[in-house]
Amino acid sequence: MQIDVVTIFPEYLAPLRAALLGKAIDKGLISVGVHDLRDWTQDVHKAVDDSPYGGGPGMVMKADIWGPALDDVCTDETRLIVPTPAGRPFTQAVAHEYAEESHLVFACGRYEGIDQRVVDDARRRVRVDEVSIGDYVLVGGEVAVLAIVEAVARLLPGVLGNPKSHAEDSFQDGLLEGPSYTRPLVWRDLEVPAVLRSGNHKMIDRWRRDQSLARTFERRPDLLESLPADAFDKHDRAL
Ligand code: 6GU
Numbered sequence: 287m288q289i290d291v292v293t294i295f296p297e298y299l300a301p302l303r304a305a306l307l308g309k310a311i312d313k314g315l316i317s318v319g320v321h322d323l324r325d326w327t328q329d330v331h332k333a334v335d336d337s338p339y340g341g342g343p344g345m346v347m348k349a350d351i352w353g354p355a356l357d358d359v360c361t362d363e364t365r366l367i368v369p370t371p372a373g374r375p376f377t378q379a380v381a382h383e384y385a386e387e388s389h390l391v392f393a394c395g396r397y398e399g400i401d402q403r404v405v406d407d408a409r410r411r412v413r414v415d416e417v418s419i420g421d422y423v424l425v426g427g428e429v430a431v432l433a434i435v436e437a438v439a440r441l442l443p444g445v446l447g448n449p450k451s452h453a454e455d456s457f458q459d460g461l462l463e464g465p466s467y468t469r470p471l472v473w474r475d476l477e478v479p480a481v482l483r484s485g486n487h488k489m490i491d492r493w494r495r496d497q498s499l500a501r502t503f504e505r506r507p508d509l510l511e512s513l514p515a516d517a518f519d520k521h522d523r524a525l
Contacts, residue, residue, distance in 0.1 A: 287387065287442060290319040290359050291431055292352075293394040294334055298428040302435060310445045319359075323347075326355040335396075344398035352404040356393060363389045366414045367434065368405055369427030370395060373416035376434055378457040380417065384434070385441040392434070394427035460513045462506060464497030492521060499525060 291299050299320045303311060310316045324332040335345035360366060365387045384390060393400065408414050419430045439445050441452060456463040467478040481493045499522060502509050
């Protein structure tokens with residue numbers, strides 16, 4: 287998978303080359319290009335933004351800089367992703383969709399956003415998603431790109447050590463993951479739940495399922511609401 291990021295803060299994307307993602311690059315599973323938007327400016331000041339039509343605070347990033355930058359970086363295959371708090375929610379289902387793509391391009395806005403015509407124009411040639419990573423406001427799209435790329439890259443074959451690791455992810459079955467434990471058996475007088483040492487895998491699976499349901503009910507009741515009725519077995523319903 288090819289990933290390109292266009293930003294006015296290329297150094298902010300350095301973590302893309304660290305740890306898990308760095309290893310995926312070394313293995314040739316992903317290839318990452320980070321591009322400085324200012325390379326597409328023509329004026330001595332390298333201005334990328336201007337005041338908003340209609341007035342108001344802040345600055346808007348210019349269409350006549352973004353347009354040529356995206357023309358150069360996008361191809362017919364590209365899925366263009368524009369991180370914005372005004373976007374559709376980025377979810378695990380969207381991460382799985384992106385993991386099927388051959389080329390992701392991220393356009394990082396700063397200030398009050400990018401002139402809307404950049405997205406409107408890009409849509410005439412490529413698939414474009416405006417996505418949000420949650421209901422809070424970041425200063426720019428860069429941190430959202432780090433989160434999205436990490437969520438996508440770990441789904442690619444060969445990136446994680448153990449391919450079974452994502453079968454049990456939170457959200458894979460629509461529920462939050464329950465608690466995990468490792469040695470020592472007793473730590474600061476807290477003991478590992480006995481069922482996990484019973485060796486009874488049917489009981490362990492049932493206990494984990496119950497923990498997931500209880501935690502989801504407590505922390506994310508909205509997730510339970512949106513599951514289909516057949517997502518629950520008769521033991522679940524007894525709870
Ligand atoms: Cl994707 N971008 C920005 N700038 N802020 C956000 C966001 C994205 N998602 C939540 N807040």
